[in-house]
Amino acid sequence: MKKSHLFYLTIIFIYLYVPIAVLGINAFNLNRYGLRWDGFTFKWFVAMVENPGLMEAARNSFIVAISSASLATILGALGAIGIYLYRFKGRFILRGSLLTMMMIPDIIFAIALLVLFLICGISLGFWSLLLAHTTFCLPFTVVTVLARLHGFDPYLLDAAKDLGASESQVLRRIIIPLLLPALIASWLLCFTLSLDDVIVSSFVTGPSFDVLPLKIFSMVKVGVKPEVNALATIMVLISIVLVVISQYLIKERKQ
Amino acid sequence: MRSKTRNAIITLISLWVIVFGGVPLLLLLITSFLKQHPDDFLSLSFSLKSYYQLVDPVYGEVMFRSVRQAGLTTLLCLIVGYPFAWITCRLQSRYRLAVLILMMIPFLTNSLIRTYAVRILLGTNGLINRSLLFLGLVDTPIKIMYTDLAVTLGLVYLMLPFMVLPLYANLEKFDYRLVEVSRDLGAGPIYTFRTVVWPLTLPGIIAGCIMVFVPTMGLFYVATLLGGARDLLVGNLIHQQFLISRNWPQGSALSVVLILMMILMLGFYGLVLLRLTKRREVV
Amino acid sequence: MITKFIAWALPAIIMLLPVSISAAEKVYVYNWTEYIPEAVLQQFTKETKIKVIYTTYDSNETMYAKLKLVRGEGYDVVFPSTYFVNKMSREGMLQPLDHSLIPNIGELDSAVLDKEFDPGNVYSVPYMWGSTGIAVNTDIIDAALVTSWRDLWSSEYKGQLLLQDDMREVFHMALKINGHSSNTRDPKEIEAAYNLLKELMPNVLLFNSDSPRLPYLAGEVNVGMIWNGEAWMAQQENKAITYVYPSEGANFWIDSFVVPKGANNVENAHKFIAFMLRPDIAKMCVEENGFATPVTTALPLIDEDVRRSRTIFPSAEIISRGEFQTDVGEALVIYQKYWEKLRSGQ
Numbered sequence: 001m002k003k004s005h006l007f008y009l010t011i012i013f014i015y016l017y018v019p020i021a022v023l024g025i026n027a028f029n030l031n032r033y034g035l036r037w038d039g040f041t042f043k044w045f046v047a048m049v050e051n052p053g054l055m056e057a058a059r060n061s062f063i064v065a066i067s068s069a070s071l072a073t074i075l076g077a078l079g080a081i082g083i084y085l086y087r088f089k090g091r092f093i094l095r096g097s098l099l100t101m102m103m104i105p106d107i108i109f110a111i112a113l114l115v116l117f118l119i120c121g122i123s124l125g126f127w128s129l130l131l132a133h134t135t136f137c138l139p140f141t142v143v144t145v146l147a148r149l150h151g152f153d154p155y156l157l158d159a160a161k162d163l164g165a166s167e168s169q170v171l172r173r174i175i176i177p178l179l180l181p182a183l184i185a186s187w188l189l190c191f192t193l194s195l196d197d198v199i200v201s202s203f204v205t206g207p208s209f210d211v212l213p214l215k216i217f218s219m220v221k222v223g224v225k226p227e228v229n230a231l232a233t234i235m236v237l238i239s240i241v242l243v244v245i246s247q248y249l250i251k252e253r254k255q
Numbered sequence: 256m257r258s259k260t261r262n263a264i265i266t267l268i269s270l271w272v273i274v275f276g277g278v279p280l281l282l283l284l285i286t287s288f289l290k291q292h293p294d295d296f297l298s299l300s301f302s303l304k305s306y307y308q309l310v311d312p313v314y315g316e317v318m319f320r321s322v323r324q325a326g327l328t329t330l331l332c333l334i335v336g337y338p339f340a341w342i343t344c345r346l347q348s349r350y351r352l353a354v355l356i357l358m359m360i361p362f363l364t365n366s367l368i369r370t371y372a373v374r375i376l377l378g379t380n381g382l383i384n385r386s387l388l389f390l391g392l393v394d395t396p397i398k399i400m401y402t403d404l405a406v407t408l409g410l411v412y413l414m415l416p417f418m419v420l421p422l423y424a425n426l427e428k429f430d431y432r433l434v435e436v437s438r439d440l441g442a443g444p445i446y447t448f449r450t451v452v453w454p455l456t457l458p459g460i461i462a463g464c465i466m467v468f469v470p471t472m473g474l475f476y477v478a479t480l481l482g483g484a485r486d487l488l489v490g491n492l493i494h495q496q497f498l499i500s501r502n503w504p505q506g507s508a509l510s511v512v513l514i515l516m517m518i519l520m521l522g523f524y525g526l527v528l529l530r531l532t533k534r535r536e537v538v
Numbered sequence: 539m540i541t542k543f544i545a546w547a548l549p550a551i552i553m554l555l556p557v558s559i560s561a562a563e564k565v566y567v568y569n570w571t572e573y574i575p576e577a578v579l580q581q582f583t584k585e586t587k588i589k590v591i592y593t594t595y596d597s598n599e600t601m602y603a604k605l606k607l608v609r610g611e612g613y614d615v616v617f618p619s620t621y622f623v624n625k626m627s628r629e630g631m632l633q634p635l636d637h638s639l640i641p642n643i644g645e646l647d648s649a650v651l652d653k654e655f656d657p658g659n660v661y662s663v664p665y666m667w668g669s670t671g672i673a674v675n676t677d678i679i680d681a682a683l684v685t686s687w688r689d690l691w692s693s694e695y696k697g698q699l700l701l702q703d704d705m706r707e708v709f710h711m712a713l714k715i716n717g718h719s720s721n722t723r724d725p726k727e728i729e730a731a732y733n734l735l736k737e738l739m740p741n742v743l744l745f746n747s748d749s750p751r752l753p754y755l756a757g758e759v760n761v762g763m764i765w766n767g768e769a770w771m772a773q774q775e776n777k778a779i780t781y782v783y784p785s786e787g788a789n790f791w792i793d794s795f796v797v798p799k800g801a802n803n804v805e806n807a808h809k810f811i812a813f814m815l816r817p818d819i820a821k822m823c824v825e826e827n828g829f830a831t832p833v834t835t836a837l838p839l840i841d842e843d844v845r846r847s848r849t850i851f852p853s854a855e856i857i858s859r860g861e862f863q864t865d866v867g868e869a870l871v872i873y874q875k876y877w878e879k880l881r882s883g884q
Contacts, residue, residue, distance in 0.1 A: 005342045005345070008338055008339070008342060009339070009342055009343075009354065012335065012339050012415075013357060015412070016357075016358075016361050016412075016415070017361070018376070018382075019369065019372030019376055019412070020361065020364065020369065020372055022372065022375055022376065022382060023368070023371070023372045023375065026375070052589075053591070053592050056591070075267065075268060075271060078267065078268060079264070079267075079268035081264065082261070082264040082265050082268060085261075086261055086264075086265065088265055090269070094268070094272065097272050097276060097277065098272065101276050103469055103517060103521055104280075104469075104514065104517070105469055105470060105472050105473030105490070105513070106470065106473050107473035107475065107490050107493055107494065107510075108280075108473065108493075108510045108513060108514060109279075111497050111506060111507070111510060112279035112280050112282065112283040112510075113275070113279050114497065114607075115279060115282045115283055115286055115503070115507075116279040118607070119282065123608070123611070124607065124608055131275060134275075135271070135275040135276060138271070138272075188363075192362075192363050195365065196365050196366050196367070198366075198367055198476050199473060199474070199475070199476070199490075202494070202498070203497065203498065206608050206612055207566055207568065207591075207593060207604075207608060207613050208566070208591075208612050210593055213365065213367050216365075216368070217476060217480075218571060218594050218748065220367070220371045220374070220480065221479070221480065221571075221596075221746065221748040221749070228368075228371065231368075232365075232368040232371065232372065235364060235368055236360070236364050236368075239360050239361075239363035239364045240360055242363060243356055243359050243360055243363060244356075247352075247356060311879075313879055313882045313883050314882070316882065316883060317882050378756055378757075378758065379756065379757045379758050380756060380757055396757075398697075398758075400758050401743050401744045401758065482744075483743060483744025483745060483746065484703060484744060484745045484746065485742060485744055487881050487882050495878070495881075496878075497603075498600060498604070498607075499597070499600050499603055500599070500878060501603050501606065
């Protein structure tokens with residue numbers, strides 16, 4: 001590898017990781033503002049766990065993230081399969097709509113859904129948030145699964161049909177197992193998008209259902225909060241774990 | 256092949272897209288033509304007032320500022336991200352995986368957290384200023400926090416993975432032998448880049464640009480956290496009108512204009528793509 | 539297919555169960571950021587076993603819009619400022635308070651009771667009152683140079699000011715400089731204020747109402763607007779940060795407890811209010827937040843230096859120079875129009 005290449009990569013990675021590293025270090029720093037190192041401590045982690053509002057918001061966020069990721073992956077996979085396999089009227093319109101949905105900035109989606117919820121009288125809380133997150137994750141799932149489907153051998157399916165398999169059997173036994181890497185990737189993507197979402201959440205969630213991004217947002221709006229440093233460190237660790245797990249699962253499948 | 260499964264699948268997905276995708280957008284369009292209600296949210300009377308008010312140069316300024324900010328961010332991401340993706344593709348495959356994973360980790364970390372991390376660095380007493388002072392490069396701390404520079408730095412920091420990943424997906428398929436052939440035929444590196452690399456990687460570039468530009472237009476919280484909520488961007492304005500001033504028709508009208516702008520831009524990119532593929536067929 | 543769906547949905551359902559099963563007593567409090575010490579909330583839960591679900595807002599407008607959006611349901615106690623109590627009660631968003639459940643009303647300072655924004659205190663009970671004035675970091679800027687709102691307009695402070703993200707408070711400055719009432723409904727006076735404020739914009743570095751003291755403490759800002767309580771809190775960490783009552787008159791306000799019409803836990807809401815008005819609790823709030831409490835029986839309990847602080851308890855003369863915020867009725871729309879123009883333009 002050329003020296004200049006290595007240099008460039010290193011610089012970029014420094015740029016990407018220094019802020020996170022500083023955060024991680026300060027999570028253990030006794031000094032509140034991270035202006036100098038005062039000593040090693042776990043007390044911010046303790047403060048974080050003891051903050052009931054923060055923990056509740058975290059729990060809510062995880063519930064929504066898991067639910068919407070699962071729902072979006074299922075719907076998206078089905079949709080992608082439908083678009084790929086079947087020729088039906090409006091196929092291109094459906095595909096086009098999904099791609100368009102991906103192109104619209106989150107905020108517009110958020111307010112459009114808000115108008116819908118207001119007019120239908122759906123109260124804002126867990127369900128409105130779930131619907132919203134599933135909807136904006138959906139196009140990503142479809143695109144991911146479709147990309148994988150395009151690498152398929154169509155004769156595989158014909159062969160199965162010739163051997164007498166029914167529609168749903170073809171689905172269950174052949175397609176879905178082969179799609180597993182794409183399904184995992186989609187689920188992870190949706191999970192991250194949901195957990196990360198500030199914009200949509202600030203519009204469509206209600207008082208009974210506070211979520212983590214909003215909680216963090218109100219905490220950091222002006223300054224440094226050591227409990228947030230602790231939380232941030234944990235979230236980075238979670239990301240690392242997720243990436244490693246997903247890579248492991250995908251590798252497994254390849255074998 | 257008309258089976259129950261097939262019908263169920265198609266109906267399910269179509270229904271979802273229509274109900275939660277199409278209908279809300281339609282409602283948004285309708286809302287933009289209504290009047291603001293002093294006490295509630297909407298009053299069901301037709302009015303072009305919201306569009307009329309958009310003519311005010313103030314809104315033009317907000318739009319311009321937002322496009323400029325998003326455009327700058329996209330450009331910077333491209334300049335930084337393209338070489339990165341290129342270098343990664345040229346690596347041996349075991350290093351490649353490591354690099355990709357290292358790129359993915361910040362991508363999967365909560366963007367709010369990352370913005371907050373950037374903020375710590377940029378403060379008057381933050382790491383950057385203190386390093387500069389320590390190294391004697393400046394006498395007094397430079398003011399980065401709450402300026403446009405801070406917002407741009409933060410946005411590039413957040414959006415870089417969004418540029419790199421599509422670029423990488425495209426560059427991975429690039430056949431490096433084409434470059435070698437071009438060199439063998441005597442072409443210089445710049446010429447090679449212009450005629451061989453650039454056209455073939457353009458789809459990836461465009462995909463990356465879209466993936467950065469579109470979300471950046473709506474990312475109001477970065478401007479609030481790093482820019483001090485001083486100059487409103489489109490996202491902030493829409494947020495304000497919906498959740499604070501309760502001028503839903505105005506907010507909707509602004510959103511409709513934003514969508515139209517997006518469609519125009521994407522249409523333009525689509526045309527460029529079309530012309531490229533035609534040219535490739537000839538080649 | 540079905541099995542797959544269940545396999546993925548089941549974990550989600552299992553996690554949802556605790557949400558519905560935990561039917562512990564709750565009270566949903568929607569408040570300004572950093573307005574109630576954490577210790578107070580914990581003590582409330584310890585004594586009454588009622589869990590406090592605490593969410594925050596940074597402006598009356600945000601609070602109002604949110605309440606409208608959820609049709610007043612879901613929040614049990616909210617803290618609007620004076621003129622919003624007017625507005626919300628007029629629009630039927632609040633429910634009358636049951637005074638029998640709030641015994642310590644009698645201990646409240648009569649000067650802040652029975653005001654024109656809520657005669658007889660039917661809908662509200664005061665929580666804390668305070669003022670908005672100027673903050674100066676005397677290490678960097680000479681305090682003698684900044685004694686009036688007008689001083690903020692000086693070109694010396696280009697790109698250096700912090701302003702509250704609050705429409706009425708920002709307009710208060712300009713109206714007072716022009717010699718008008720801060721509660722004017724006259725469109726011409728409001729427009730004049732807007733024009734004056736336009737000249738101030740180049741001096742503004744940021745707008746914030748969440749924890750305005752933090753930029754001062756971090757050294758990002760050395761002069762600007764601030765609430766007296768935030769200035770007090772800043773002083774505890776950095777003695778150089780001073781609170782100045784501007785010569786044209788500071789902006790005075792009262793934040794009150796109200797119970798929205800659709801509240802689900804009305805009884806718990808009243809218990810919370812009664813708890814907060816206890817002298818020992820009020821003392822904790824004053825000492826931590828730096829705002830003045832209406833609870834007269836709390837005053838003797840408060841630390842000597844806190845009680846003497848002019849930042850928290852201004853003299854009668856200062857109060858009379860300033861002006862209390864009240865309702866401006868329909869004119870609010872005019873303010874909003876100019877505020878939006880102010881914030882959008884460059």
